[in-house]
Amino acid sequence: MNDLLDRLADDVRPVRPLSLGHGRILAGTAALATIATVLVVFGVRPDLADGNPASLTLLVAGLFALLAVAAGWSATRLARPAVGGPQGGAHWVLAATLLLPAVSIVEFVSGSAGTMDVAFGLRCFAWGLASGLFTGVVLTHWLRRGATVLPEKAGTLVGLTAGAVGALAITLECSGSGLAHLGLWHVASVIVAALLGRVLVTPILRW
Amino acid sequence: MILTDDDLRRLMARAQDGDRPSYRAALAAARDWLVRYYTRRIAPDMVDDLVQDTLLALHAKRATYDATRPFYPWLAAIARYRWIDTLRKLERAPQTIEDEDIAVRSDEEPVLARLSLERLMTHLSPTQASCITLAKVEGRSIAETAEITGQSIAAVKVNIHRGLKKLAALVESE
Numbered sequence: 363m364n365d366l367l368d369r370l371a372d373d374v375r376p377v378r379p380l381s382l383g384h385g386r387i388l389a390g391t392a393a394l395a396t397i398a399t400v401l402v403v404f405g406v407r408p409d410l411a412d413g414n415p416a417s418l419t420l421l422v423a424g425l426f427a428l429l430a431v432a433a434g435w436s437a438t439r440l441a442r443p444a445v446g447g448p449q450g451g452a453h454w455v456l457a458a459t460l461l462l463p464a465v466s467i468v469e470f471v472s473g474s475a476g477t478m479d480v481a482f483g484l485r486c487f488a489w490g491l492a493s494g495l496f497t498g499v500v501l502t503h504w505l506r507r508g509a510t511v512l513p514e515k516a517g518t519l520v521g522l523t524a525g526a527v528g529a530l531a532i533t534l535e536c537s538g539s540g541l542a543h544l545g546l547w548h549v550a551s552v553i554v555a556a557l558l559g560r561v562l563v564t565p566i567l568r569w
Numbered sequence: 570m571i572l573t574d575d576d577l578r579r580l581m582a583r584a585q586d587g588d589r590p591s592y593r594a595a596l597a598a599a600r601d602w603l604v605r606y607y608t609r610r611i612a613p614d615m616v617d618d619l620v621q622d623t624l625l626a627l628h629a630k631r632a633t634y635d636a637t638r639p640f641y642p643w644l645a646a647i648a649r650y651r652w653i654d655t656l657r658k659l660e661r662a663p664q665t666i667e668d669e670d671i672a673v674r675s676d677e678e679p680v681l682a683r684l685s686l687e688r689l690m691t692h693l694s695p696t697q698a699s700c701i702t703l704a705k706v707e708g709r710s711i712a713e714t715a716e717i718t719g720q721s722i723a724a725v726k727v728n729i730h731r732g733l734k735k736l737a738a739l740v741e742s743e
Contacts, residue, residue, distance in 0.1 A: 366621055367596045370628045376587035377632040442633050443646035509630035511650040569626070 385438040385504045392500040393430060393527040400493050400531035407535055422462065422544045423533045429455045429552070430497075430526035437501060437519035441508025452519060459552065462545035475542040483547035486536050490551030491558075494528025498555070502563050513567040514560060520567075521559015525552035572598040574639050582636035599627060599644055606648050611655065612708050623651045653736055656705045689736055697732030700725050705733070 409415045429452065436450030469475035501520045510516040529548045538544060572580070577595055584592035603620045611619060626647055634643050690698040696718065703714040704725065715725045 363600060363617065363621065366624060367593060367600065370596055370624065371589050371593035373628070374584060374587055374589055374592040377585050379585055379635060380633045442635060443630070443643050443650065444638075445642040445646050445649075507632075509626070509633045509647065509650075511646045569630070 380441060380508055382438045382441065385441060385501070385508075386434065388504050389434045389438065389497060389501045389523065392497040393434075393523075393530075396493055396496050396527055397531040397534065400489075400535055404489075404535040407533075407537055409539070410534060416539050418541060418544065419533065419539060422548065423530055425455070425459045425462070426526045426530035426533060426548075426552070429459050430523055430530060433519045433522040433526060434501065437505065437516055437523055440510045440512055440516040440519065441505050443509050443511045452522065456522065459549060462541065463549045464545075466542045466545035469542060476540070478542055478546075479538075482538060483543060486532050486538065486543070487547045487551045487554075490528040490532040490548055491525070491555055492528065493531045494524035494526070494551070494555050497527045498524030498559065498563070502566055505567055506569075509569060510567050513564045516567050517562070517564035518556050518560040520563045521556040522552065524559065525555025528552075528555065574641050577640035578636055578638075581631070581634050581640055585631060585634070585636065595640075596624060596627075600624060602641070602644065603648055606645070607652065610652055611706065615655070619651060619655055622655070623648050626651055653733065656701070656736070657733055693732045693735055694728075696720065696724075697728045697735070700728040701732045701736070704729055 405411070407415075407419070409419065432450055432452040432455045436452045439450065466475065498520055501523055505516060505520065529552050532551070533544065533548055536543075536548075538547075572594070577598055580591040580595040580598075584595055600620060603623055604616060607616045607619050607623075627644065630647065634640070690702070693701070699718055700714055700720070703709045703717060704711060709717070711722055711725055714720075715722045718725065720728070
């Protein structure tokens with residue numbers, strides 16, 4: 363055993379301590395780049411471009427932004443091994459976001475939701491997922507430099523962050539404004555991204 | 570020599586700057602702590618391997634240590650992660666764990682008490698806890714465990730799988 367200690371000690375080199383701030387800046391930059399790219403490619407949604415955004419749009423976009431920040435904050439924190447301590451409020455923001463599909467379903471059941479354009483919904487769902495990919499890759503790559511002891515949770519949070527960023531970007535360009543559309547299709551991309559993160563990112567984060 | 574958390578914190582900060590003597594001293598203290606930690610948690614003949622595995626992990630991930638924070642919780646989180654990982658991979662441990670209580674230094678008691686296997690096991694169902702204890706800590710076969718607990722082999726496997734999954738989730742949250 364002493365041989366191992368000597369070998370490890372001989373191998374010691376200066377290392378720069380992992381900075382959570384660095385990871386957060388990287389993820390934030392990736393998110394902003396994603397949003398900018400989506401808006402350049404697809405254009406800004408009409409009400410926002412006119413400077414008169416619908417209240418619901420702002421509310422939904424705000425929830426996605428909060429979710430992205432909360433989930434990203436918690437994900438980066440998991441890069442460091444730790445026992446106990448606060449895990450961030452991502453689950454509460456997610457719960458608030460899930461109110462959107464819940465209310466949408468109530469609208470459908472009560473018959474006040476009107477008709478749904480499934481093709482348009484699928485388009486937003488798919489682009490929401492795709493748009494979050496870059497942020498997810500950047501965050502995953504950075505987390506691999508760390509040593510998460512909760513890879514499943516970290517994977518889920520990476521997916522949640524990526525999904526929220528993608529949904530935010532698409533919400534800012536999509537012309538749909540109904541609660542049924544935003545609450546179901548846009549939120550669906552966040553949920554699916556979180557599930558994909560748990561399944562696909564978790565093995566990558568194991569060490 | 571007994572090193573306090575403050576001592577380790579300073580040593581690790583110097584180690585991150587590349588100071589060999591400080592790192593060697595920190596590794597020795599970590600080894601001593603890990604030996605006591607794992608002695609309570611895994612078959613005796615596996616302790617050395619697990620300690621070495623954890624020291625290699627510590628070395629590889631030393632950049633994740635934040636010198637402004639306590640050292641032992643950081644080490645404990647890595648130790649538990651490696652322990653759970655080993656339990657998952659373990660098909661059969663050949664020997665039974667000794668029923669002895671290893672003395673623990675007073676400065677480590679809060680951490681060890683918090684991380685004890687018994688405490689973790691309280692989060693599992695009685696059947697999950699008994700299956701994991703028999704098969705993964707005491708090293709009995711699945712068939713023996715099934716016979717002792719009165720469950721089918723399939724049920725034992727399910728209980729071990731679910732119990733270990735839950736233990737892994739508790740690594741940081743407990």
